[in-house]
Amino acid sequence: MPATDHKPRLGVWKFASCDGCQLSLLDCEDELLRVADAVEIAYFPEATRSHIRGTYDLSLVEGSITTAHDAERIQEVRRRSRTLVTIGACATAGGIQALRNFADIDDFLTAVYAHPEYIETLSTSTPISDHVAVDFELRGCPISKTQLLEVVSAFLRGRRPVTPAHSVCLDCKLKGNVCVTVAHGTPCLGPVTHSGCDALCPSYNRGCYGCYGPKENPNAAALSERLDQLGMNPSERLRFYRTFNAWADPFREESERHES
C-alpha cells in the first residue's frame, strides 16, 4: 500500500452473505485493537454506525451478487477502493446461495415466499470477480481469522499475502494427521481443496467439505473415481461438490458430470 500521510482507510462491505466472514474480523479479539490502530475503519456496518464517504485504501468485500441493486453497488465500491479484496466463499465463488444457479429461481421463489411478487432478485448468485476487478481473493467458508490478519498486514506493507494454494492434504501431512481416506475409507475433498483451514476436519477424523474451494490445478474427476470406490453414488458425489463453493468452476463442472 502506498505511503500516505493519513492512516489507511479500511472499508468492509457486505453483499449477499451470512456475515460470518466479517465476524471473523470482530472475532480477532486480541488483534482487533491493533487493527483499529493500524487502519481507520471507515465503513464497517457490522461494527460501527459511521458511514464515511470518500475513498478507501483497502476494501474487504463479503458476499455475492444476487440483486440488480448489488450489481450496481459493487461498481461503486470498486470506484471508491484503491485495493479490493474479496473475503469468503460467497464473494469468491457465489456461496451456498449459488445453488440457485443450478435451478429455476421462480421455483424457489414460489416455494419459499408467500408473495413472490415482492421479491426482486437475479436468477444467479455470482462472485464479485464476475462484476469488477478484484485484487486478491481470500478463500473460506468462513475465512480463517489468521489468514485475514495476514492479508490485511500484507496489504498494509504492499507485499504478497502468504495464503498458499496447495491442497488441504499438504497441511494434513504437516500436522501429522492420519489420512481419513486411506486409513478409514472416509470420503474427503482435501486433495482438490485449497489450503487455509489448517486441515480442520481431517484433524478431527472427518473428511474435508471443501470450504476453501478448489486448490490450484485440481483433478476432481480422478478424485470422483476414488469416491465411487469408497461407496459414494453419483447423487452423493454431486452433493459433495455442490456446497459453499458449488459455483467455483472445477467443483461446478465436476458436480455437473454427476447429474443424471
Add this chain to the structure above:
Amino acid sequence: MDDHGVSSVITLDGLQCLLDALARRGYQVVGPRVRDQAIVYDELARVEDLPVGWTDEQDGGHYRLKQRGDHALFGYAVGPHSWKRFLHPPRVGLWQATVVNEDRLHFEPVRDDAPRYAFVGVRACELAAIAIQDRVLMDDNHADPHYRSRREQAFLVALNCSEAGGTCFCDSMNTGPDVKTGYDLVLTELLEEESHGFLIQAGSDEGADILSELPGTPATGAHHRAAREVVERTRSNMGRSMPQTAIPALLMDNLEHPRWDDVAERCLSCANCTMVCPTCFCTTVEDTSDLEGVTAESSRRWDSCFNADFSYIHGGSVRNSTRSRYRQWMTHKLATWVDQFGTSGCVGCGRCITWCPVGIDITEEVRAIQGDSSQGEQT
C-alpha cells in the same frame, strides 16, 4: 549386521529397561504407537505403549489396522509417519526482524532447541532414508543446522523387520529388510509359542554401553539363526518389487512417454507422496510481517514439487501440468537423484503408494514405462 562385539537376548522387561535407560540419559524416546487407526511415531515411555498385537494391511491408497492374534510388539510395517518429521521438522522458525529507531532493522535468529531424540524401531529402509537425508542435509559444505543438530544427537534403536507390508519393496532397492549399518542398537523380535524376546546387538560405543546395563542372556548361535530366519521370511513377503533394470536411463530416455499423460489423468497433484516420503527434503520459506509493520518473521515449511508455487520463477510456474509435476517427482526420486547424490532417492518403503489417496504405485509406473505392465499387479 555389523556386530559391535556385543549381543544378547532380552525379554520384554529388558526392553522396558532399554526405554528407561534412554529416558535416564535425557533422550526423548519416540517410537510406534496406535493413533487414529494407524501406527504413527510418537513419544513412548512403556513397552505397553507399543502397538501390541497389531498389524497393518497395506495396498495402493489403502491402510487398515488388524489384530494379529499374537502379542508381537513390532508385527507391522511402516506407517504414515517417518523419522523425517523429527529430524527435518515440517515447520521451523528461521529469524525475526524488528524495526528499531524508525529505519534500523534488528535481526535475530529464532532459537532452535533441538531435542535429543532416541528413535525406537527404525527399520532398514528408514536407516537408508536417514543416510540419504544425511547426504542431502549434512553435506560438509552445505549443512542445514536444524537437521544437523537433531541428527547428531539422535540415538537409533533399529529393528530387523519381521513383517513386510503390502507396499514394501526394500528388497529390490537393496535397503532391507535386514539392518546392516548406521544404528546404535538393533533389535530382532523373536516370537515363538513359548518365548517372546529380542536379540539385541550394539552398533556404536554408546549402544554397547547401554546394552551392558540391560538384564539379558548372551545370544547363542541358535538365536542368531532364528533372527536370520525372521528377516529371510520377511524378504520373501515383499508386497511390491521395483523392476531390476537401469531405471535412471529408462526414465531419462522416456521423458515423452505416453504413460506420463496417463498418470496425470489419475494423479491429484495433492503432494501426499512427497510429504510421506522419508527422503523428500524440499522446503519453502514464508515471510510475513505484522499489522504494525514492526516485526517480520521468516519460517520454513515442507514443500513439494506437486505445487505450482514450487517452480514459480519470474513470469510464472515452470511446471503447470500434473504431467510435468509427476514426472519431476518420479525422475527425481529414481534418476536425477543418482546424479545429484550418488544413490537412488527411493528406499522402497512403500509409503508413497499406500498414502496416495488414489493409490498411484511408483513401481507400477516404472513397469509401465518399461513396457511390462502385465506384472503390475502384485500382492
